[in-house]
Amino acid sequence: xxxxxxxxxxxxxxxxxxxxxxxxxxxxxxxxxxxxxxxxxxxxxxxxxxxxxxxxxxxxxxxxxxxxxxxxxxxxxxxxxxxxxxxxxxxxxxxxxxxxxxxxxxxxxxxxxxxxxxxxxxxxxxxxxxxxxxxxxxxxxxxxxxxxxxxxxxxxxxxxxxxxxxxxxxxxxxxxxxxxxxxxxxxxxxxxxxxxxxxxxxxxxxxxxxxxxxxxxxxxxxxxxxxxxxxxxxxxxxxxxxxxxxxxxxxxxxxxxxxxxxxxxxxxxxxxxxxxxxxxxxxxxxxxxxxxxxxxxxxxxxxxxxxxxxxxxxxxxxxxxxxxxxxxxxxxxxxxxxxxxxxxxxxxxxxxxxxxxxxxxxxxxxxxxxxxxxxxxxxxxxxxxxxxxxxxxxxxxxxxxxxxxxxxxxxxxxxxxxxxxxxxxxxxxxxxxx
Amino acid sequence: xxxxxxxxxxxxxxxxxxxxxxxxxxxxxxxxxxxxxxxxxxxxxxxxxxxxxxxxxxxxxxxxxxxxxxxxxxxxxxxxxxxxxxxxxxxxxxxxxxxxxxxxxxxxxxxxxxxxxxxxxxxxxxxxxxxxxxxxxxxxxxx
Numbered sequence: 001x002x003x004x005x006x007x008x009x010x011x012x013x014x015x016x017x018x019x020x021x022x023x024x025x026x027x028x029x030x031x032x033x034x035x036x037x038x039x040x041x042x043x044x045x046x047x048x049x050x051x052x053x054x055x056x057x058x059x060x061x062x063x064x065x066x067x068x069x070x071x072x073x074x075x076x077x078x079x080x081x082x083x084x085x086x087x088x089x090x091x092x093x094x095x096x097x098x099x100x101x102x103x104x105x106x107x108x109x110x111x112x113x114x115x116x117x118x119x120x121x122x123x124x125x126x127x128x129x130x131x132x133x134x135x136x137x138x139x140x141x142x143x144x145x146x147x148x149x150x151x152x153x154x155x156x157x158x159x160x161x162x163x164x165x166x167x168x169x170x171x172x173x174x175x176x177x178x179x180x181x182x183x184x185x186x187x188x189x190x191x192x193x194x195x196x197x198x199x200x201x202x203x204x205x206x207x208x209x210x211x212x213x214x215x216x217x218x219x220x221x222x223x224x225x226x227x228x229x230x231x232x233x234x235x236x237x238x239x240x241x242x243x244x245x246x247x248x249x250x251x252x253x254x255x256x257x258x259x260x261x262x263x264x265x266x267x268x269x270x271x272x273x274x275x276x277x278x279x280x281x282x283x284x285x286x287x288x289x290x291x292x293x294x295x296x297x298x299x300x301x302x303x304x305x306x307x308x309x310x311x312x313x314x315x316x317x318x319x320x321x322x323x324x325x326x327x328x329x330x331x332x333x334x335x336x337x338x339x340x341x342x343x344x345x346x347x348x349x350x351x352x353x354x355x356x357x358x359x360x361x362x363x364x365x366x367x368x369x370x371x372x373x374x375x376x377x378x379x380x381x382x383x384x385x386x387x388x389x390x391x392x393x394x395x396x397x398x399x400x401x402x403x404x405x406x407x408x409x410x411x412x413x414x415x416x417x418x419x420x421x422x423x424x425x426x427x428x429x430x431x432x433x434x
Numbered sequence: 435x436x437x438x439x440x441x442x443x444x445x446x447x448x449x450x451x452x453x454x455x456x457x458x459x460x461x462x463x464x465x466x467x468x469x470x471x472x473x474x475x476x477x478x479x480x481x482x483x484x485x486x487x488x489x490x491x492x493x494x495x496x497x498x499x500x501x502x503x504x505x506x507x508x509x510x511x512x513x514x515x516x517x518x519x520x521x522x523x524x525x526x527x528x529x530x531x532x533x534x535x536x537x538x539x540x541x542x543x544x545x546x547x548x549x550x551x552x553x554x555x556x557x558x559x560x561x562x563x564x565x566x567x568x569x570x571x572x573x574x575x576x577x
Contacts, residue, residue: 376443376476381501383441383478383550384532385471410475413445415497 001206003119003151004112007260007281008315012308015316020054022288027051027060030294034077036071037061037296057265057286058274062297068238077101084292088237089137090337096345100139100237101292105145109289110240113258114147117246120256120313121206121231123177125152127379130175130204132184133211133335134160138404140211140242140335144179147243153177160184163191178228181335182209182218186366191223200227205247209231210242211335213323215432232322234313239285239298245320251311254319261289265297265320266306266311269327280305282327283320301328331361331427333368336405340426346398350391356414361429368431370407372399375414436504437548437571438486442479443499446472454479454493461492466575467548469535480535482507482548484575503553507537507574509544509567510531517547523564529557539577546574 002008010018027048028038039063041047062289065288067076073089084101123129129148133140141159145228149156156173158166160180166188169175178185184240185207207222210233222230234255235242243256244262252416255262263286266275275281283300303325329398331338340359346359356375361368374380374395382388399407444450445556451470456464467482483489493500510516524531530552537546546569553556563569569577 377498378499378501381440381441381443381499383480383501385473385478385505388443388476388478389473411443412476413443413450413497414499 001119001124002314003116006144008116008258008317009254010260010316011145012316015259016054018260019288020262023054023057023263023286024048024051024146024261026286026288026294026296026389030078030296034076034188034294036067036076045205054263057263057297060286062272062284062299063295064239064299065098065301069096072097073099074101076295078294079103079292086142088139088142088241090237098238100240102289106240106290106292109261110143110243111146111150112264113240113261114143114243115150115232116258117208117243118147118151118153118177119206119220120246120248120315121149121177122229122249123151123153123206123208127153127177128156128173128175129153129177129179130156130158130170130173132158132160132166132178132180132188133242139235143235144208144239145241160410162190165193167195167197170199170202171197172203176203177228178204178207180207180209181211182207182214182222182230183212183334183363183366183368185209185222185230189222191363194268201224204228206231208246210234212332215240216322217432234320234323236302237293237298239287239300240290244285248313248315250313254307254311254321256311256315257285257306258315259317262286263288264306264320266304267299269299269301269303277306277308280321280324295322301326301330303327329427331359331429333361333370333405336403338370338403338405342403343399346402347374347395348396350395358425358428359430361427363431372396372407372409373412374409376411377414380411435506435562435568435570436554437482437507437569437574439503439505439548440483440486440490440493441503442481442493442555444477444479444505446464446475446477451527453480453496454498457496457498458489459485461488463489463492465577466539467535467537469533469548471533480533482537482574486575491563503550506551506554506561507569507571508547508549508550508561509569510547512540512543512545516545520547520561520566523560524551524557527556527560529553529560537574537577541546546577556563 027362083103084164085104086102088100090098131144135141189199202248207228207230231248234245245257247255265284266281269282283302285298287294302323304320308318358373360371395409469480471478472545490500534549566570
C-alpha cells in the first residue's frame with residue numbers, strides 16, 4: 001500500500017519538474033526572507049534566477065550545523081515568528097542547541113510524510129503503534145505521533161524510559177507496531193523475557209527503528225528475537241525529523257527519500273564535490289517545501305549512497321543505503337547525538353579548567369554505555385573522598401542535564417589515558433561496528 | 435603546631451600502592467603514618483613521612499597527583515574514654531572532624547591520633563586551652 005500513490009510513484013520525468021519548480025521558489029524565498037542566505041548568495045555572486053535546472057543545485061552554498069548554531073535561536077526562520085506553530089531543538093550546551101521551527105503547513109506535511117513512512121512499513125488504520133521515541137524537544141516522539149494519527153492508526157505515546165511499564169503496555173494494549181531505537185527494542189525484548197512475557201508471541205509484527213546507526217546483522221538479530229519485520233527509518237531534526245526517508249517492507253533494501261520534499265545529493269566530504277549516483281559519500285539535503293526553516297544543501301554528515309533504480313514496491317523515489325557512518329566526530333549513544341566537544345565544554349564549565357578526558361563507548365547487552373574518564377590533576381584533587389565523589393556526581397549530572405545521556409564518570413590518575421604521539425586519544429569506541 | 439600530610443590519588447588497580455612505596459623507599463623516605471580511603475573506583479592515600487617536601491617531589495616526578503594538607507597530631511590518653519574526651523570537647527565547640535587515623539608509634543604511654551578538622555586553627559586553639567598536647571610537625575616526623 002502506498003499513502004500518496006501519485007507522488008510516491010511519479011515517474012522521474014514528472015518528479016523532476018516538480019522538484020525544480022519547488023527549488024526555484026525556495027531559492028527566491030530564502031533570498032528574500034533569510035539574511036543569512038542572502039549574504040551567502042551575495043558572497044557566491046549568485047542571483048536566484050540563475051538557478052534554471054536541477055543541475056544548478058551545485059552552485060548553491062552549503063548549510064552546516066554550525067550555521068544553525070550561529071543563528072541561534074531564530075535567525076534562520078523564513079517566516080514571521082507568529083507563523084511558527086512549533087519549535088524543536090537538539091540537545092546542546094548553552095547557546096549551542098540547534099533550533100528548528102515549523103509552520104502549521106510544515107507540521108501537516110511532516111505528518112503526511114510520516115504517514116507515508118508507516119504505510120511503506122505495511123502499517124495502516126487498525127494498527128496500534130507503541131511509540132517509545134522520546135517526546136519533547138527531540139523530534140522523534142512527536143514526529144512519529146502525528147504521522148500515526150494522520151494515517152488513522154492508534155498511537156500509544158509512551159515515550160522513552162520506564163521499561164517495566166513499557167513491557168506491561170506491550171502485553172496489555174497489544175500493539176502491532178513498535179517505534180524505538182533498534183537497541184531499545186532489544187532492551188525491551190530482554191525486559192519482557194525477564195518478566196516472563198515471550199516477546200515473539202506478542203502481536204507486534206513491524207518495528208520501525210531509527211535515530212542510531214545499526215547493521216544488517218543487528219536487523220537479523222532483532223527480527224529473530226522479537227518475531228517481527230524490522231525496518232529502518234531516517235530523519236534529522238534540522239531537516240524535519242523522522243520521515244525524511246523510510247525503508248519499504250516489500251524490498252527491505254534501502255530507504256526511500258521522499259524526493260518531492262527533499263532533494264538529495266551525495267558529496268565527497270573533503271572536496272565537497274558532487275559524486276555520481278551509486279557512489280558512497282556524505283548525504284546533503286535541500287528541503288523543498290519547508291516554510292518556517294528551509295535549508296539549502298544541508299550537510300547531514302551521514303555517510304551513505306543513493307540508488308535510483310526503481311524499487312519493486314512501486315515507489316520511484318531514490319533509495320539511500322543504511323547510514324554507514326559519519327563524516328564528523330559525532331557519537332550516537334542510545335539514539336542521542338553527542339559531540340565530544342560538548343562534553344569537553346561541560347567539563348570546562350564544571351570546574352573551570354581543561355581536564356584530560358576520554359570517552360569510552362561500549363555495548364552492554366543491547367544498550368550503549370558511555371564512560372567519561374577524567375584525569376585528576378592537582379587542581380581537581382582533594383584528600384577527601386566526598387569532594388571527589390561530589391565532583392564525579394556534578395559532571396555526571398551536567399552531562400545528563402545538558403546532553404540528555406547517562407554517563408558514568410570515572411576519575412583516573414594523570415597520564416593514565418592513552419596518548420598516541422603525545423596527542424590524547426579522546427574516544428575509544430568498543431561497540432560492534434555497523 | 436600543624437603537621438604536613440601528603441595525599442595521593444590512586445586508581446583502584448593492582449600494584450598502585452606498591453608503586454608509591456617503591457618510589458618512597460628508593461628516595462629513602464620513611465612512612466610514619468598512613469591511612470587509605472577508598473571507593474569502588476579510586477582511593478586516596480594519606481601519608482605522614484619524614485620529609486614531605488621531598489616525598490611530594492619524587493611522587494610528582496613519577497606521575498602521581500599529590501596534594502598537601504595541614505593536619506593536627508594530638509596526644510590521646512591511652513585509657514578508656516581518652517579519645518572520647520577530645521572528640522566531645524571539639525564537638526561542643528562545633529568543630530567537625532573530616533577524618534582521623536592513628537599514628538604508628540606512641541609517645542610514652544599516650545597514643546597519637548592524626549586529625550583533619552574543618553577549622554584547623556580554632557581546633558588547635560581549643561585543644562591547647564584545654565591542655566591537650568599537640569605534637570608539632572618537626573617532632574612528629576622524627577618520632
